[in-house]
Amino acid sequence: MERPKDKLIACLETAFNPRSIALVGASNTFGKWGQLITSNIIAAGYRGKVFPVNPGYKEMFGLPVFARIANIPESVDLAFVITPANTVPGVLEECGDKGVKAAVVITSGFGETDQAGRDLEREIVKIGLEKGVYIIGPNTMGIISPYADLFATGSHSRPRKGSVAFISQSGNLGNQLTHWAEQQGIGLSLFVGSGNEAMITCTDYLEYLEQDPKTRIITLYLENVSQGVRFLETATRVNRTKPIIVLKGGRTEAERTAAASHTGSMSGDDAIFRGACRQAGIVNAGLPSELLTLSAAFSSLPLPKGNRVGIVTLGGGWGVVTADQCSDNGLTVPSIPDSIVEAIGLHLPPFWSRGNPVDLVGTRDPDAPIVAVEELIKWDGVDAIIVLGIVGRNEVVHTLLHSVQEADPDTSPELLGQIKEMSRNYEDTFISKMAEFMETYEKPIIGVSLTRTETGTVRPLPGRRYSGVYYQTPETAVSVLARMAAYHRDLAPNLK
Numbered sequence: 001m002e003r004p005k006d007k008l009i010a011c012l013e014t015a016f017n018p019r020s021i022a023l024v025g026a027s028n029t030f031g032k033w034g035q036l037i038t039s040n041i042i043a044a045g046y047r048g049k050v051f052p053v054n055p056g057y058k059e060m061f062g063l064p065v066f067a068r069i070a071n072i073p074e075s076v077d078l079a080f081v082i083t084p085a086n087t088v089p090g091v092l093e094e095c096g097d098k099g100v101k102a103a104v105v106i107t108s109g110f111g112e113t114d115q116a117g118r119d120l121e122r123e124i125v126k127i128g129l130e131k132g133v134y135i136i137g138p139n140t141m142g143i144i145s146p147y148a149d150l151f152a153t154g155s156h157s158r159p160r161k162g163s164v165a166f167i168s169q170s171g172n173l174g175n176q177l178t179h180w181a182e183q184q185g186i187g188l189s190l191f192v193g194s195g196n197e198a199m200i201t202c203t204d205y206l207e208y209l210e211q212d213p214k215t216r217i218i219t220l221y222l223e224n225v226s227q228g229v230r231f232l233e234t235a236t237r238v239n240r241t242k243p244i245i246v247l248k249g250g251r252t253e254a255e256r257t258a259a260a261s262h263t264g265s266m267s268g269d270d271a272i273f274r275g276a277c278r279q280a281g282i283v284n285a286g287l288p289s290e291l292l293t294l295s296a297a298f299s300s301l302p303l304p305k306g307n308r309v310g311i312v313t314l315g316g317g318w319g320v321v322t323a324d325q326c327s328d329n330g331l332t333v334p335s336i337p338d339s340i341v342e343a344i345g346l347h348l349p350p351f352w353s354r355g356n357p358v359d360l361v362g363t364r365d366p367d368a369p370i371v372a373v374e375e376l377i378k379w380d381g382v383d384a385i386i387v388l389g390i391v392g393r394n395e396v397v398h399t400l401l402h403s404v405q406e407a408d409p410d411t412s413p414e415l416l417g418q419i420k421e422m423s424r425n426y427e428d429t430f431i432s433k434m435a436e437f438m439e440t441y442e443k444p445i446i447g448v449s450l451t452r453t454e455t456g457t458v459r460p461l462p463g464r465r466y467s468g469v470y471y472q473t474p475e476t477a478v479s480v481l482a483r484m485a486a487y488h489r490d491l492a493p494n495l496k
Contacts, residue, residue: 005207008200011134012208015102016145016190018077019048021152022069022100024091025082026052028060033106034082036154037142044151044158051076069094076100080142080152085109088138089123096131103128104152105138111196112139121198128199140195141171144178146188147214153193155179160460162187163216164295167205169194169223170249173288177221180289185456185467186296189214203231210238217299218242219291223249225273236280240491245294247285248273281490283483293471296457297480300467301444303488304481306383307331310376311357312369314389314450319357322386322448322474329482333357334382340375347371366426370433377441383485385445386477390430391470392449397423431459431468438466444484446477 021041027034038052042061050063051072057065066072069079069091079100081091085107095103110121121138128135136143142153146161155175159182166181168174171193178191189212192205202222209215218238225231235244248270274284283298285291309331313319323333336356344358347368353359358372369390377385401416434445447470459468471477 008134008204009208009211011101012200012205015078015104015134015136016143016150017148018150020051020074020077021046021048021150022051022053022066022072022076022079022095023082024053024069024079026054026057026060026065027082028057033154036156037080037082037106037152040151040153040156043156045149046151047149048077049074069098069100072098077102079103081105081107081138083107085117085120085138089120089127092124092127092133092135093131096127096133100133102134102136104136104140104143105195106140106142107137108139110138111198121196125198135199136192137195138198139171141175141193143193144188144191146190153178153191157182159186159188159191162189162299163214164188164219164299165190165205165209165212165215165217166219166221166291166295167192167194167202167209168221169197169202170221171195173221177288177291180292181295183456184292184296185458185460186292186299187458187460189216197226201226201231203227203234206231206234206238206244210234210242216242217245217295219245219247219285219295221247221249221288221291228273232276232280235277235282239280239282243283243298243487245283245285245291245298246277247288247291281487283487293457293476293480294483296469297444297446297484298487300458300460300469301446301484302438302442302466304384304444304485305488307482307485307489308334308382308384309481310336310373310379310382310385312360312372312376312385312387312390313357314360314362314369314393316353316357316359316361318388318448318474319353319359322388322478323357325475325478326482329478331478331482331485336376336379336381340379343375344368344372370430373434373445374437377437377443377445382443384443384481386448386474386481387434387445388448388474389450391427391447391468392451392453394423394427395451395453432461432464434468435461435464435466439464444481446481447471448474448477 023038025034026038029035052060052063052065053069054065055067079095081103088107109117111118144151151158157179159178174193209218277284309326311319311322326333333356341354347365352361360368373385376382404411438445449470
């Protein structure tokens with residue numbers, strides 16, 4: 001016999017991988033929610049069937065429009081409801097009669113407003129239960145399911161396919177983070193703006209993601225947790241095999257008031273929540289940006305099996321700062337044996353640091369950085385490597401070549417082009433080599449770019465299990481590495 005949990009998971013699987021969708025309240029009027037979501041779905045290349053529903057149109061975006069969902073001649077897996085709040089109960093009734101199993105209710109005006117809104121929210125839940133329609137939302141910014149090519153949010157960001165699932169009780173913050181994820185190369189398996197969570201809660205999504213093979217990392221933005229004991233029990237279990245990273249909103253009285261008016265939620269005591277998460281080994285983020293920086297590393301790198309760090313740096317100052325940061329964050333920077341000093345020294349001038357951090361003293365030997373990393377990573381005395389300043393030199397070379405061209409217009413364009421190509425090829429080779437080392441030795445290599453780059457934090461590599469991860473600052477790299485080491489330390493007995 002199918003249990004309620006099994007039925008919910010099956011419905012969510014259909015919702016996130018639908019063969020057909022109805023858009024109730026679709027529009028082609030620029031700026032309306034019905035237009036934003038409908039145009040996003042079509043432009044992103046959703047592979048299933050799309051049925052716009054609006055009695056005021058006959059055709060939209062080259063598709064026939066139906067006056068009611070009942071008029072659609074085929075079955076519908078998922079409905080998006082983008083009509084005024086007072087019409088939503090009737091729409092859900094029709095969805096149930098049509099056999100639609102799940103509905104994403106974009107519409108606001110429910111529990112986040114006033115008593116009338118809360119009463120209306122209870123009404124739609126009652127209808128959903130009676131009609132067998134599972135409700136995502138209401139008051140949600142939508143969902144993104146990259147593996148189904150379904151991008152159904154008001155913000156038209158298109159993060160690549162990946163292994164990070166993101167559940168957010170705030171649609172605006174969720175959309176901002178998915179946009180950042182696209183910019184930084186972080187691949188998503190799923191995004192859900194859970195909204196008011198009138199029927200499907202964050203804990204329900206965790207249970208779905210627990211069995212989702214595409215998801216390896218789960219990130220959560222929460223303002224309120226209903227059924228706190230159930231959430232913690234579920235999160236603790238899931239976190240043993242799929243790291244969970246949580247950002248909790250509503251820490252101050254002002255934030256709690258904003259949360260209540262924003263999603264209709266009442267936030268609990270933040271200190272108790274964070275303490276419970278720490279006991280469960282769940283990773284706490286303090287800022288929205290940390291959700292991304294942590295997700296980038298957890299989804300792209302092997303976990304460190306200890307807290308010992310090897311540092312390779314293009315310049316000495318960065319190495320000193322990074323070593324200090326390691327000490328402040330519970331990581332150690334061990335001395336390296338003479339055999340490694342000798343092997344690295346073959347590629348460096350005699351005045352190099354001869355220790356850890358390995359200062360490459362700005363060497364122009366292209367083999368030196370790769371040799372230094374390999375000698376350290378294959379040594380059983382370190383659990384992770386931080387590399388500073390190798391990636392990002394491309395941008396420095398480009399500015400140098402521009403200056404040369406400005407100063408001497410007669411400089412051969414072919415020569416400048418060759419130098420630019422050599423620089424790009426070297427960086428690509430270095431990133432690929434780091435991924436190869438991580439696969440061979442199962443240790444993370446975290447990079448820090450020499451300068452700000454336009455290529456993002458994560459550098460995915462076709463055919464490789466791990467990706468390059470390059471942050472903008474040493475403190476970010478160290479902080480992320482320390483969180484990864486702590487997660488492994490706390491949960492090592494459960495990890496495969």
